[in-house]
Amino acid sequence: MTGPNRKSAAFSIAVLICAGLFAASAMAQDRQAVERQYQTWLQNDIWPAAKADGVSRATFDKAFRGVSLNWDLPDLVPPGSKPQTPKRQRQAEFGSPVKYFNRGSVDGATSVGRQMARVHARSLAAVERATGVPARIILAIWGRESGYGRVAIPHNVFEVLGTKGFMATRAAYFRDELVAALKIAEAGHAPEAAMKSSWAGALGQPQFMPSNFLKHAADGDGDGRADIWRSEADTIASIGNYLRHYGWVPGRDWGYEITLPANVSCTLEGPDRGRPLADWEAMGIRRVSGKPFPDVERKGEMYLMLPAGRYGPAFLVTPNFYVIKDYNESDLYALFVGHVGDRIQYGVGDFSAGWGDIGGLYRSDIAVMQRALEREGKDVGGADGLPGFKTRREIGAWQKRSGQRATCFPTKAMVGRLK
Structure with missing residues (x-):
């Protein structure tokens, strides 16, 4: 490049640099x-x-x-x-x-949880007696929240x-x-x-929000303080106290992995669509283990839970699953806690069904789908870009209306079609 062209290019570059510096300066001034x-x-x-x-x-x-x-x-x-x-x-x-269910997270929470179960057996037993919350659930929450107090905050x-x-x-x-x-x-x-x-x-080993500390932190070691930063006994007691407050039902489990027949609609999912266990069994639903459901579960409702729609394992859960969700609103979180707790105490293996090739969508893409469904008068739980159970089942219903197989989960193939 020679002559006027070189000068013109240099001038253009200088203009761009100045514009960039001006924008950065304006942003700094705004901040x-x-x-x-x-x-x-x-x-x-x-x-x-x-x-x-x-x-x-x-x-x-x-x-x-x-x-x-x-x-x-x-x-x-x-x-x-x-x-x-x-x-x-x-x-x-x-x-x-x-x-979320990667090998390292699941195995690490399980192995350390078993160690903690032995070390803190007395505190765990005392809290389980007082609150009705199983020790394995307390351990799994503790492990997920702060790695049993080992994760830097x-x-x-x-x-x-x-x-x-x-x-x-x-x-x-x-x-x-x-x-x-x-x-x-x-x-x-x-x-x-x-x-x-x-x-x-969120604060301390149980990762309580400050208001929850003021409401639910408990003294587990008898020193007159609720120290969720340094005391394992207080941490254990505080988690149990929290779950008891939100309605943990003693004697009932959190849930069971099931086989979901093809003719059972995934749109039946949700805590607002509970049925007696006998009704689910009449649809052909069974535990993947082949074992019968415990008799205690026949006394109340159970709920279909499909965290990945038809692309992953299926569950019948109890009200206790939703108590765990009061600790963290995510279905995956509550499922992780229940699953790791079962691994700690019972030595169970991985879920029978694997996870399909899902995820990876932008929240903004899912929000577009949610707003499209809202315009049709559907309740998706808000256009927040998060595929909760209301969004999942409304996607399934949309798929049915569109002549598709209902899978009840947003996928990349839907981007541009549901808008």
């Missing part, structure tokens, strides 16, 4: 402006609320010393912008079943909850959790420098 709004919000909104709940100025100032907005957290909605469905799913519980809880309380899709929820975290700090429940959390603001 600085939002940061100033955030600091004002802390002083004018959070401090009065915390003070009204008994938090001292010294505790408040210490909590936010050096704390600024964390722009790397998910689901943020800065002032002046509109909420958007994120493309990618950062929370594993709502991603690919194959990845990296974030400053006040940075996380401050950021999300100021500008997240569920800002009001996180604002209340922020005030609850300040109350925990004021009361001195946590040891020095232990107010670390997940990216969602």
Whole structure:
């Protein structure tokens, strides 16, 4: 390149560089402006609320010393912008079943869980007697949440909850959790420098949100404190207390893997479509193990649960499955807990049915499908990009209306067709 052309190209490059620098500068200025709004919000909104709940100025100032907005957290909605469905799913519980039930996670939670069952047998037995929650379920939750206390919890809880309380899709929820975290700090429940959390603001070995700590944390070792950071006995007691509060039914299991006949519609799934066990058996549903269902399960309803639609294992679950979901709203989470608990205590193997080649869709793609179904007047549980049971069964019903085989799960082949 010579002469005028070279000069023109150089000029164009210079313009692009300047434009990029200008955009970066504008973004930095915008973030600085939002940061100033955030600091004002802390002083004018959070401090009065915390003070009204008994938090001292010294505790408040210490909590936010050096704390600024964390722009790397998910689901943020800065002032002046509109909420958007994120493309990618950062929370594993709502991603690919194959990845969630990977060999390392399942085997690790099982093997360490068996060790913990021996080491903490006395505490587990005491909590099981007091709450009716089986030790294996408590262990599996503990393992999933914090690797039995071995996983590092990296974030400053006040940075996380401050950021999300100021500008997240569920800002009001996180604002209340922020005030609850300040109350925990004021009361001195946590040891020095232990107010670390997940990216969602969950604390300690059982990963309680601050409000749940205030409601459900329990003293399991008799020292007069509920220390979910350092005490395994308190962690065990707190998890059991939480599940009891949400209605764990003693004597009933969480669920059973089943064979689902081809003529049984996957659209029957859901906690709002429960039936007596005898009704499910009349449809031809049986346990994959060949064993009969326990008699205790004949006294109440059971529910069809298909976390991957027709692309994965099928289950009949009890109300206790949905109690586990009160700990974490994901079907995969509750299934992992039940399955790992069974492996710890009974030595069961993998599910009989494997997971199909599903997952990998953008949340934004699933949200498009959900909005299309909502326009038809269907209840998909919200256009959040997460394929919960309401979305799964409405996809199955759409497939039926379209003359397709109902599989009850969003796939890449549907992108562009259901919109």
